[in-house]
Amino acid sequence: MKKFKFLLVCLLLLSVTLAFGAKGNKVTLVSSSPDGTILTFEVNEYRFKNVKTGNGNAKELVAPDTGKILRKGAPGLLKLTASVIIPDEEKMRVEVIDSAFTEIRNIDIAPSKGNLLRTVNPDDVPYEYGAEYRNNDFYPANLAELNTPYIARDFRGQTVVVNPFRYNPVTKVLRVYTQVTVKIAATGEVGENMFNRTEAVTKLNPDFREIYKRHFINFSQQTEYTPLPDDYGNMLIICYSGFMADMADFVSWKQSIGYNVDLVDYSTIGSSNALKTYVANYYNTNGLTYLLLVGDHAQVPTSSTSAGDSDNNYGYIVGSDHYLDIFVGRFSAENSTHVQTQVERTVHYERDVLSSAEFIRHAIGTGSSEGPGHNGEYDYQHINLILDDLETIGYTRHECHQSGGSPALMTSLINAGAGTIFYCGHGGVTYWYTSSWQYYSSDVDALVNEYELPFVFSVACVVGNFKNYTCFCETWLRATNNGNPTGAIAHAGSTINQSWSPPMDAQDEFADLIVAGQRTFGGAFVNGLFKMIDINGSAGESMADTWTCFGDASVDLQTPEQGNQYPVADFTYTINGLTVTFTDLSYDPDGYIVSWLWDFGDGTTSTTQNPVHTYAVDGTYTVSLTVTDNEGASSTKTVVITVGTAPEMYVFDISMSIKKQGKNYTATAVITIKDTLGNVVPDATVDVAWSGVVSGTDSDVTGGDGTVTFTSAKVKSPGPFTITVTNVTHATLTYNPSLNIETSDSITY
Known part of the structure; x- marks a missing residue:
C-alpha cells in the first residue's frame, strides 16, 4: 500500500538554504531478504542559487550527496542513487511504498545545460529551455526507477534512482520529497545482463570485498561466502618482449608479499582483440584480480570502446556493462629505462x-x-572539500588553485614532499591548465x-592520451633526477576530453575511500x-572507459598513520596596508603544541605564536605556519595573501539559518565583508534592516574573519x-555596494 504525506510551502522569495532536522541527504537500508530490498531515501538539505536566463531570473537547485539529471533543456533537477545486489537472472521492479513531500509554488527552475565537456566553462554556456517546459506535468515522470542491471565481478547489481525533486514547468510547482521508501523485488521474469556463473561465490578478494562494502548498500546481508583476507589473487602481467628482463625485481617483490604473478610476453598474443580474449580466458580459467600492461601503445596496444581509447576495456569481462571485473594498470614505457624506474619506484614505495x-x-x-560542476561547486571549491576530508585523517593541506597558485608554487610543494595530489580543471596532452x-x-x-x-588523481581533459603522444600522466611515472625516481607513484588520467560534472563524482568517491582506509590505488580508483x-x-x-591508471593498480597506498595524532596547523590573519596580524588557531587532538614556526614568504621567519609582520612592498606572498606537538609530530598550513592598500570593500556573502524554540522562530544571518584584493575585512561596521515577518534595524562590527552575525x-x-545590508563603514576602506555578491537574502522555515 502506498502512503503519501503532503505539505504546501508558499514562498514569495525563496530561501538560500532549506534544512529539515539532521543535515545531509542520505539512503538507508531498511531490510534485505530473498523477498526484496527496502531502502529509504531522505532529503534534509538543499538550497537555491539565483541565475539569469534568457527568460529572466530563475533558480538552480543545489544539494549535497546528490547527482545532476544532465538532460539538456529539461528542468535542472537532482537525484539520489544507491546500488543493490540482485539475483543472478531475474528482472527486478521498484515500488514506492511510502513518501512525503512539500510543494513550492511560483518558482522558476532553470533548465539543465546538459553534460558539458571540460573544453568549455559552464558559466559561459547559455540556458536553453527544451520541450519539457511545454508539458503540464511533473518532470521527471517517475519518482523511482531502476537502471540497467550490471555485473561487478562476483555480484549482479542494479542502481536504484529516486527523483526527490519533481517540477511542473507550466504551473511552476516544485515538489520536494523529503522521504521516499522503496522496495526492489523480483518480478518472476528473466532479466537482461544475466550472470551465468559456473559456481557459487565462496571467497572474495579483499580489495573487491572493500569495494562491495562501499558500493552495494545491501552487501552486509550477503552471507554465502568466506572472506580470505590474505588471498590477494592472481596478477597477470602482459609485457613487451624487450622489457621482460626489466620486470624481474617487480615480479619477485610481488610474489614475496603474497601475489601469484604470471609474466606473459605480448608477442605470443599479437593484437588488442586477441589480448582482450586472452585476458577473459585467463580470468575464467585461472581467476584474475590485477592486470598490468608493460609498454607504451606501440609495444602493448590499448583497447577501445565507442568512447575512445580504453585500457579498462580489457577489464570488462563478465556481463555487458562498464563495471570493471579486475583492476587494470599500465607501466607505459618506450625503453628499458622507463620500465626500470617504474619498477624501482613501486618496489621502493611498498618496501x-x-x-x-x-x-x-x-x-x-x-x-x-x-564551473560550477556537481553540487554547485566550482573546481577549487570541490577540491577544498576534498582537502577538508583528508585533514580528518592527518593530512596537511596545501592549496595551489587557479587563484593564488603558480607552476613555481606547485613545484615547490611537490619537491618539499607530498603524499597525494588532487587536480580538477582543464588539461592538455602534456599539461594541466587552470585558465x-x-x-x-x-x-x-x-x-x-x-x-x-x-599518488595523483586528475579530473582533466586528455592528460592520459598516450596512444600517439607522450602524455602528461606518462611523464609523472617516467620522471627521474640523477637516475632516482621522481614524479608520482601512480596517476589516474583520461585519454579523452572529460565532462564537467560526472568525473567530480568519481574524484569525491576516490577521496572518501582514501579517508576510509582503502588499501590500494586501484581499489580506490575503481570505487570512484x-x-x-x-x-x-x-x-x-564513457568517462570510466577512458580513465587510465598509470602505474601499478595494486600498489599499497601510503597514508598518514593513526598513532599519535598530528597537530592541526591553523591560523587567521588581518591585513592593514602592509602590516599583517597573524592569530594562531592551531591545536593538537591528543597532546599540546610546543613550537610555532612562521615563514612569511619574503625571506623572514618568526617563532612567536601570534606575530605581527610588516612587508616592505605591496604584493602576493605565500605564508606558512608549522606547528610541532609534544610527541614531535608537525603540521603545516600554507596560504597565499595579498598585501597593500585596498580602496574598496563589498558584501561577499550572506548565509542564513532558522532556529525553532518551542513556538518561536528566530533567523540568523552571517554576513562576510571582503576588500577588492580578496581579503576579509575586520572592524567594518555593518548596518542592516530586517523585513518580512520581522522589522527593524541593527548594526554590528565584523570580527577577525570578516564576518558579523545578526539574529532577528x-x-x-x-x-x-x-x-x-543598508551600509558598511570602515576607518580606511570605502564601501561600494555595486560590487556586492549579495545585498539581501531571505529564508523560510
Missing part, C-alpha cells in the same frame, strides 16, 4: 617507505575557478622529489568509477525573514 615518513602526510589540491597558469610535462621532468612520490556510473549512467560510462527578533511565524 622501504615508512608509515611515519613526513612526505606522505601532505596533500596538494589544485582547482580552476570555473590562469599551466603545469607542463617539462615541469614534471624538472622535479627533484626523489623517492617521495605522491563505480560511483560515477551509478550517479550518471551512460555519461559516467522572535516571532511565531516561520517566515519569510529577510535581511538587507
Whole structure:
C-alpha cells in the first residue's frame, strides 16, 4: 500500500538554504531478504542559487550527496542513487511504498545545460529551455526507477534512482520529497545482463570485498561466502618482449608479499582483440584480480570502446556493462629505462617507505575557478572539500588553485614532499591548465622529489592520451633526477576530453575511500568509477572507459598513520596596508603544541605564536605556519595573501539559518565583508534592516574573519525573514555596494 504525506510551502522569495532536522541527504537500508530490498531515501538539505536566463531570473537547485539529471533543456533537477545486489537472472521492479513531500509554488527552475565537456566553462554556456517546459506535468515522470542491471565481478547489481525533486514547468510547482521508501523485488521474469556463473561465490578478494562494502548498500546481508583476507589473487602481467628482463625485481617483490604473478610476453598474443580474449580466458580459467600492461601503445596496444581509447576495456569481462571485473594498470614505457624506474619506484614505495615518513602526510589540491560542476561547486571549491576530508585523517593541506597558485608554487610543494595530489580543471596532452597558469610535462621532468612520490588523481581533459603522444600522466611515472625516481607513484588520467560534472563524482568517491582506509590505488580508483556510473549512467560510462591508471593498480597506498595524532596547523590573519596580524588557531587532538614556526614568504621567519609582520612592498606572498606537538609530530598550513592598500570593500556573502524554540522562530544571518584584493575585512561596521515577518534595524562590527552575525527578533511565524545590508563603514576602506555578491537574502522555515 502506498502512503503519501503532503505539505504546501508558499514562498514569495525563496530561501538560500532549506534544512529539515539532521543535515545531509542520505539512503538507508531498511531490510534485505530473498523477498526484496527496502531502502529509504531522505532529503534534509538543499538550497537555491539565483541565475539569469534568457527568460529572466530563475533558480538552480543545489544539494549535497546528490547527482545532476544532465538532460539538456529539461528542468535542472537532482537525484539520489544507491546500488543493490540482485539475483543472478531475474528482472527486478521498484515500488514506492511510502513518501512525503512539500510543494513550492511560483518558482522558476532553470533548465539543465546538459553534460558539458571540460573544453568549455559552464558559466559561459547559455540556458536553453527544451520541450519539457511545454508539458503540464511533473518532470521527471517517475519518482523511482531502476537502471540497467550490471555485473561487478562476483555480484549482479542494479542502481536504484529516486527523483526527490519533481517540477511542473507550466504551473511552476516544485515538489520536494523529503522521504521516499522503496522496495526492489523480483518480478518472476528473466532479466537482461544475466550472470551465468559456473559456481557459487565462496571467497572474495579483499580489495573487491572493500569495494562491495562501499558500493552495494545491501552487501552486509550477503552471507554465502568466506572472506580470505590474505588471498590477494592472481596478477597477470602482459609485457613487451624487450622489457621482460626489466620486470624481474617487480615480479619477485610481488610474489614475496603474497601475489601469484604470471609474466606473459605480448608477442605470443599479437593484437588488442586477441589480448582482450586472452585476458577473459585467463580470468575464467585461472581467476584474475590485477592486470598490468608493460609498454607504451606501440609495444602493448590499448583497447577501445565507442568512447575512445580504453585500457579498462580489457577489464570488462563478465556481463555487458562498464563495471570493471579486475583492476587494470599500465607501466607505459618506450625503453628499458622507463620500465626500470617504474619498477624501482613501486618496489621502493611498498618496501622501504615508512608509515611515519613526513612526505606522505601532505596533500596538494589544485582547482580552476570555473564551473560550477556537481553540487554547485566550482573546481577549487570541490577540491577544498576534498582537502577538508583528508585533514580528518592527518593530512596537511596545501592549496595551489587557479587563484593564488603558480607552476613555481606547485613545484615547490611537490619537491618539499607530498603524499597525494588532487587536480580538477582543464588539461592538455602534456599539461594541466587552470585558465590562469599551466603545469607542463617539462615541469614534471624538472622535479627533484626523489623517492617521495605522491599518488595523483586528475579530473582533466586528455592528460592520459598516450596512444600517439607522450602524455602528461606518462611523464609523472617516467620522471627521474640523477637516475632516482621522481614524479608520482601512480596517476589516474583520461585519454579523452572529460565532462564537467560526472568525473567530480568519481574524484569525491576516490577521496572518501582514501579517508576510509582503502588499501590500494586501484581499489580506490575503481570505487570512484563505480560511483560515477551509478550517479550518471551512460555519461559516467564513457568517462570510466577512458580513465587510465598509470602505474601499478595494486600498489599499497601510503597514508598518514593513526598513532599519535598530528597537530592541526591553523591560523587567521588581518591585513592593514602592509602590516599583517597573524592569530594562531592551531591545536593538537591528543597532546599540546610546543613550537610555532612562521615563514612569511619574503625571506623572514618568526617563532612567536601570534606575530605581527610588516612587508616592505605591496604584493602576493605565500605564508606558512608549522606547528610541532609534544610527541614531535608537525603540521603545516600554507596560504597565499595579498598585501597593500585596498580602496574598496563589498558584501561577499550572506548565509542564513532558522532556529525553532518551542513556538518561536528566530533567523540568523552571517554576513562576510571582503576588500577588492580578496581579503576579509575586520572592524567594518555593518548596518542592516530586517523585513518580512520581522522589522527593524541593527548594526554590528565584523570580527577577525570578516564576518558579523545578526539574529532577528522572535516571532511565531516561520517566515519569510529577510535581511538587507543598508551600509558598511570602515576607518580606511570605502564601501561600494555595486560590487556586492549579495545585498539581501531571505529564508523560510
